[in-house]
Amino acid sequence: MGRKSRTKGALPRAGESLQNVWLVQPPVGGGPSDVSPPLGLLILASIVREAGFTPHLVDLNLKSKQGRLDAKRSLRNQFVQSLPKRASEVDLIAVTTWSYNFDVTMEFVEALAKKHPQAPIVLGGPHATFVDEEILRRFPSVSYVIRDEGDASFPALLGALRAGAQSAALAAIAGLTWRREGEVVRNPSGGVVEDLDALPYPAYDLIDAEEYVRQHPVLVVEAGRGCPYNCNFCSTTNMFSRKYRVKTPARLVDEVEWLIEQTGSNRFEFLHDNLVASKKYIKALCAEIRERNIDVDWSCTSRTDNLTEELAQEMFLAGCSSIFFGVESLSADRQAWTGKKLKPLKIHEAIELTRRQHISPNLGIILGFPEESDEELNLTISAAVRWTTEPKVQAEVSTAMLRYYPGADLFQEADTLRFDPLAARDASALQGYVIREEWRQETRLFPLQAIHTGPEETQRNIVRRDLVRTLLKLAPHTFRACVDALGEAPRELLDAWSQDPELLAALAARSSRLRTTNACVGALRGWVEARDLPALTELIHCEIPFCGTAAPMIDPGDELEHVVLPKRFVQDELLAWARGGPAPSELPPGTSILAMRSGPEAIVWFTDKPQDLIDVFQQSYRDDRAGTLNYVNSLRRGMA
Numbered sequence: 033m034g035r036k037s038r039t040k041g042a043l044p045r046a047g048e049s050l051q052n053v054w055l056v057q058p059p060v061g062g063g064p065s066d067v068s069p070p071l072g073l074l075i076l077a078s079i080v081r082e083a084g085f086t087p088h089l090v091d092l093n094l095k096s097k098q099g100r101l102d103a104k105r106s107l108r109n110q111f112v113q114s115l116p117k118r119a120s121e122v123d124l125i126a127v128t129t130w131s132y133n134f135d136v137t138m139e140f141v142e143a144l145a146k147k148h149p150q151a152p153i154v155l156g157g158p159h160a161t162f163v164d165e166e167i168l169r170r171f172p173s174v175s176y177v178i179r180d181e182g183d184a185s186f187p188a189l190l191g192a193l194r195a196g197a198q199s200a201a202l203a204a205i206a207g208l209t210w211r212r213e214g215e216v217v218r219n220p221s222g223g224v225v226e227d228l229d230a231l232p233y234p235a236y237d238l239i240d241a242e243e244y245v246r247q248h249p250v251l252v253v254e255a256g257r258g259c260p261y262n263c264n265f266c267s268t269t270n271m272f273s274r275k276y277r278v279k280t281p282a283r284l285v286d287e288v289e290w291l292i293e294q295t296g297s298n299r300f301e302f303l304h305d306n307l308v309a310s311k312k313y314i315k316a317l318c319a320e321i322r323e324r325n326i327d328v329d330w331s332c333t334s335r336t337d338n339l340t341e342e343l344a345q346e347m348f349l350a351g352c353s354s355i356f357f358g359v360e361s362l363s364a365d366r367q368a369w370t371g372k373k374l375k376p377l378k379i380h381e382a383i384e385l386t387r388r389q390h391i392s393p394n395l396g397i398i399l400g401f402p403e404e405s406d407e408e409l410n411l412t413i414s415a416a417v418r419w420t421t422e423p424k425v426q427a428e429v430s431t432a433m434l435r436y437y438p439g440a441d442l443f444q445e446a447d448t449l450r451f452d453p454l455a456a457r458d459a460s461a462l463q464g465y466v467i468r469e470e471w472r473q474e475t476r477l478f479p480l481q482a483i484h485t486g487p488e489e490t491q492r493n494i495v496r497r498d499l500v501r502t503l504l505k506l507a508p509h510t511f512r513a514c515v516d517a518l519g520e521a522p523r524e525l526l527d528a529w530s531q532d533p534e535l536l537a538a539l540a541a542r543s544s545r546l547r548t549t550n551a552c553v554g555a556l557r558g559w560v561e562a563r564d565l566p567a568l569t570e571l572i573h574c575e576i577p578f579c580g581t582a583a584p585m586i587d588p589g590d591e592l593e594h595v596v597l598p599k600r601f602v603q604d605e606l607l608a609w610a611r612g613g614p615a616p617s618e619l620p621p622g623t624s625i626l627a628m629r630s631g632p633e634a635i636v637w638f639t640d641k642p643q644d645l646i647d648v649f650q651q652s653y654r655d656d657r658a659g660t661l662n663y664v665n666s667l668r669r670g671m672a
């Protein structure tokens with residue numbers, strides 16, 4: 033087929049030569065570790081290979097996390113160069129879509145549609161599934177949308193295209209949205225994959241697993257799909273249905289063993305939005321892992337009201353090292369509003385029992401609920417600060433803003449979304465990328481570049497989110513001292529820190545994550561210095577050794593550094609004070625603080641022989657870099 037531009041009704045048709053199928057994962061934003069093998073595409077790759085096609089995978093997310101995608105240079109060129117130049121090698125382009133990055137995704141699609149007009153472009157995934165008709169009406173560059181799970185419909189589409197794209201064949205494909213004589217047609221949805229055991233293993237041979245492990249040391253394996261609950265901010269139940277489906281333990285563990293063999297890595301996230309919803313299944317899975325006696329370290333997701341102590345114990349014994357709980361809010365009213373309906377008391381219990389069973393609790397909270405009162409916000413933030421610092425919990429807390437995703441019940445209010453430059457930059461999957469002018473008002477298509485709150489509220493929520501996210505990671509004990517020892521209300525603290533001019537400038541520029549991080553730390557430091565409290569100053573220096581003397585952060589990396597500072601207080605007493613206990617007493621002279629850093633992390637000891645400790649660590653670092661870094665990071669959390 034010759035080169036010509038796409039217009040409505042003049043779509044590329046691959047025909048019987050259709051062979052090379054390019055599966056593309058666009059960048060998803062977030063931090064350097066927000067990357068994992070794109071599992072949905074790897075499963076589709078295996079399926080299309082079995083159907084007689086040749087799959088290829090392009091992971092632009094990995095590329096961007098490796099710093100090999102730069103929004104300041106021509107994105108169009110970089111996207112085009114990620115696929116072969118020759119038309120004969122590109123027969124079809126299949127792109128996964130998320131809402132966050134749909135603007136960057138469409139930049140890719142528009143660039144490739146121009147470069148390879150002969151190749152149909154197919155979109156699927158959790159964004160296109162719910163705005164399929166809008167996409168086809170707005171973008172002639174997109175040929176087809178496959179809604180819901182693509183495991184059966186995608187190979188069916190490829191088969192139909194190879195056979196000449198007859199209307200009757202296309203009309204028979206469940207979940208396909210397409211154009212018939214220029215009109216957008218939405219075929220009825222098909223069912224979900226009932227027997228997940230029947231899915232092939234993901235095509236890990238198409239990726240370099242080591243590169244992923246280097247970037248983030250945990251690989252993913254799909255345990256199942258579908259969640260029986262239906263929270264109003266989550267699209268999972270509309271995408272994968274409310275039917276809890278899992279691979280049988282034998283099939284899942286076979287796949288895990290196969291992956292260990294293929295990749296050499298034994299750290300996995302068992303992907304399922306709510307794996308612990310079935311206790312019976314978890315017990316059977318743990319029994320299978322223990323029976324086979326395999327050395328595997330895994331994590332999964334649970335609701336706090338699904339986990340029991342007995343179950344957590346079994347999970348620990350079977351190698352479970354961390355569980356993610358979407359806690360969202362500590363207010364019973366917000367829980368009711370979201371439809372999640374977790375009971376605050378149970379949340380505390382589940383988190384504590386998880387740690388008691390030697391499993392790390394990983395928690396998610398949401399900021400920016402409509403009509404959330406100050407007390408409700410204070411409850412959630414105080415709890416997050418305590419969970420992060422309390423020795424019997426030591427949780428990792430991640431903080432997100434409430435957003436309206438297509439497919440979530442909240443999206444029924446999509447007409448309240450308005451384009452907002454700050455929200456758009458906040459969602460941007462590539463630093464420095466700005467959504468095209470002509471797409472800004474298309475708020476259903478680009479809902480994460482818009483928002484339901486007015487500009488002031490949006491700015492306030494973003495700054496609060498940045499502060500909570502950064503300070504829980506870098507200075508949680510200092511944060512806690514402000515709340516407990518000094519008795520300040522979290523909301524008032526956040527609002528006071530939010531006034532910091534450098535933080536506002538960083539928000540306006542949104543130039544780099546590092547600058548925002550530094551500005552958040554700077555805002556806390558300014559506040560601490562104004563208090564002129566020696567114990568508080570000491571605490572912030574324990575957590576961020578360079579605070580106030582040099583740029584408080586270095587780029588995330590793996591360098592191990594040290595700094596020796598004069599010290600004043602006994603660490604245990606200092607931390608007890610942070611939690612609202614009596615004021616700390618001073619140490620005898622001559623003792624030093626030794627702070628070790630690995631990337632942005634820092635840990636601190638009190639010692640009168642700092643050089644000895646430095647020597648031990650330098651040696652350990654030379655012998656086992658990764659082990660030492662892990663150890664340093666775990667010690668930092670265990671400062672208490």
Ligand code: B12
Pocket residue numbers: 057060061062063065066067068069070071072073075076093126127128129130131132154155156157158159178180181182183186252254266267268303304305432437438459
């Ligand atoms: C792993 C994961 C991640 C990983 C990265 C994954 C990667 N590819 O590198 C990380 C940790 C980086 C991540 C981050 C985030 N994630 Co996430 N993540 C997931 C998760 C748990 C699993 C994805 C997966 O592999 N699923 C299993 C496979 C089998 O499903 P699938 O990929 O959807 O593919 C199937 C179908 O969608 C379809 N399909 C998919 N693509 C295509 C393409 C074509 C052409 C076709 C035909 C079919 C098709 O067929 C596949 C097989 O059936 C999903 C939840 C989920 N259950 O899917 C959320 C999910 C994708 N994440 C989500 C979100 C919101 C986020 C964050 C924004 C969270 C946050 N608040 O910070 C961040 C984004 C980064 C940032 N901060 O900006 C949302 C996206 C919603 C949306 N509409 O965009 C999801 C759906 C969770 C949810 N229900 O809310 N995430």
Ligand code: SF4
Pocket residue numbers: 259260261262263266267268269305306335358372
């Ligand atoms: S938030 Fe969790 S529990 Fe609620 S519907 Fe989504 S996956 Fe299920």
